[in-house]
Amino acid sequence: MSARKYRPNAIDLQRLFDRMLSAYGPQHWWPAESDYEMIIGAILTQNTAWRNVETALTQLKSAHIWSWDEVFEAQIETLAEVVRPSGYFNQKARKIKLFSEFLDREFGRSTDDLFQLPIDNLRKVLLAQWGIGPETADDIILYAAKKPVFVIDKYTQRLTSRLGWEIKPANYEGHRASFESLLPHDAKMFGEYHALIDHHCNTTCQKTPKCAECPIVDICNTGAATISSPESATHPVA
DNA sequence: TACCAGGTGACTG
DNA sequence: CAGTCACATGGT
Numbered sequence: 001m002s003a004r005k006y007r008p009n010a011i012d013l014q015r016l017f018d019r020m021l022s023a024y025g026p027q028h029w030w031p032a033e034s035d036y037e038m039i040i041g042a043i044l045t046q047n048t049a050w051r052n053v054e055t056a057l058t059q060l061k062s063a064h065i066w067s068w069d070e071v072f073e074a075q076i077e078t079l080a081e082v083v084r085p086s087g088y089f090n091q092k093a094r095k096i097k098l099f100s101e102f103l104d105r106e107f108g109r110s111t112d113d114l115f116q117l118p119i120d121n122l123r124k125v126l127l128a129q130w131g132i133g134p135e136t137a138d139d140i141i142l143y144a145a146k147k148p149v150f151v152i153d154k155y156t157q158r159l160t161s162r163l164g165w166e167i168k169p170a171n172y173e174g175h176r177a178s179f180e181s182l183l184p185h186d187a188k189m190f191g192e193y194h195a196l197i198d199h200h201c202n203t204t205c206q207k208t209p210k211c212a213e214c215p216i217v218d219i220c221n222t223g224a225a226t227i228s229s230p231e232s233a234t235h236p237v238a
Numbered sequence: 239t240a241c242c243a244g245g246t247g248a249c250t251g
Numbered sequence: 252c253a254g255t256c257a258c259a260t261g262g263t
Binding site: 047048049051052055056084085086087088089090091092169170171 | 261
């Protein structure tokens with residue numbers, strides 16, 4: 001008994017944000033003390049649990065690899081051993097090394113001038129770097145450069161699907177275009193929104209959703225179908 | 239134990 | 252555009 005999907009409007013998106021903020025409170029993202037730490041964390045967390053990233057970040061700090069200069073000077077084999085706990089360590093060592101070389105080559109090993117670029121330009125430049133895909137690029141633009149892009153991830157796409165929202169195309173850019181066209185372009189709010197989605201999907205809307213304890217089950221197709229018996233259904237289904 | 243976690247690149251229909 | 256695979260560690 002699954003409900004038909006419908007195209008969400010601005011009210012739906014604002015309501016989802018308000019309800020998650022009320023339920024969970026501010027999330028204080030991104031947890032980093034510098035642009036350097038934020039960008040390294042964004043690369044290390046690719047398809048990886050954040051706790052493993054924390055271990056790798058701690059080891060980087062202990063190894064005195066805690067600036068673009070120090071990454072640039074480090075051997076890639078050393079980087080790989082240090083970031084090993086975050087998984088995919090050979091690839092990730094290469095990614096952060098290449099990023100330091102990019103900053104050295106084009107921006108004097110600093111993100112200051114890079115972040116002066118307009119959003120579309122900045123995004124294009126970041127995506128041109130090996131190992132920087134759409135989500136990592138948008139993480140950097142939003143949480144380090146502090147410009148208003150809406151970050152999409154696996155969780156966002158799972159959540160919109162369960163809510164019963166029809167987003168087309170159903171890929172990264174389709175989702176980003178929908179959120180950005182229906183919400184005010186506010187970097188603070190975008191940052192909080194993405195963080196709330198992450199928290200909600202980490203704790204409640206997991207691969208197997210915990211609808212019985214979900215604080216926003218009343219606005220969700222999946223929750224309605226899961227916890228409501230046909231007789232007691234309280235959700236009109238489009 | 240097998241599955242999963244804040245993706246990306248390379249490659250195939 | 253959608254699907255598949257390799258990449259790898261640590262927690263449950």
